[in-house]
Ligand SMILES: Nc1ncnc2c1ncn2[C@@H]1O[C@H](COP(=O)(O)OP(=O)(O)O)[C@@H](O)[C@H]1O
């Protein structure tokens with residue numbers, strides 16, 4: 001292509017989402033791209049799986065092949081290299097293995113892994129035999145992971161009922177990754193070190209019976225991100241949105257804690273708009289910044 005080299009190129013931050021497609025637009029790739037765009041970040045995508053789902057649940061899942069995954073990685077990373085990456089639904093063993101190999105091959109930076117396992121409506125989004133690869137090979141590449149309460153229970157082996165359990169679970173997960181992190185950016189996250197050389201852990205509190213507070217364990221330090229619980233049943237895609245908002249803020253150059261703080265505010269505002277689409281648990285309003 002004959003591009004005019006005399007025109008000065010404007011550099012805009014680029015975030016990549018590697019996730020499943022939700023045809024109803026509430027979660028997955030669609031929620032991620034809406035979030036990235038609303039935060040002023042260029043969004044690219046690598047699709048792992050197609051889901052036929054809506055606000056009532058997941059009807060069917062069709063996984064992409066390893067070959068097609070590799071083709072997408074090559075197309076994205078050799079042309080518009082992302083400043084940050086968000087990973088969501090990875091569906092099966094072959095796909096997780098492919099993601100691990102490609103992230104290493106292209107030396108991806110600032111990786112936020114949302115260890116999506118089961119949708120809130122109860123559908124399995126990660127096959128059982130893929131869990132150990134996610135745990136032992138993908139998570140060690142991550143800058144941070146964002147499990148919800150059921151996922152944090154699975155990763156830690158601890159039943160989480162209250163705030164203190166979230167703290168115990170965070171330490172148990174952290175202990176597993178002692179000395180195992182090989183994140184290519186672990187020594188250079190916006191100039192800050194992951195001193196312990198393992199992924200930061202953010203346990204999300206959306207499923208808590210208490211407040212919707214999220215807990216971060218980062219460099220051995222605990223931080224709570226406390227925002228009011230919004231009484232809105234339309235929460236489809238909150239986890240996808242939070243992780244893609246964090247990746248967006250990281251691509252904009254925010255440090256980890258600032259990125260989480262702003263991402264949490266984004267979710268709270270999107271929930272406050274009280275969108276009510278569909279017959280079930282509806283999606284968030286990503287246009288809240290424009291429409292209020
Ligand atoms: N009712 C709510 N009010 C305020 N924040 C919420 C609410 N539900 C979820 N969140 C927030 O949305 C984000 C995603 O959390 P969660 O729903 O636990 O994840 P997931 O969608 O992966 O199950 C977290 O920051 C959580 O605190």
Ligand SMILES: Cc1ncc(COP(=O)(O)OP(=O)(O)O)c(N)n1
Nearest residue numbers: 020027028119120236237238239240
């Ligand atoms: C394609 C796809 N990816 C992820 C999810 C799960 O979305 P999440 O935001 O974690 O939570 P719920 O929407 O299940 O509350 C999904 N449903 N589809």
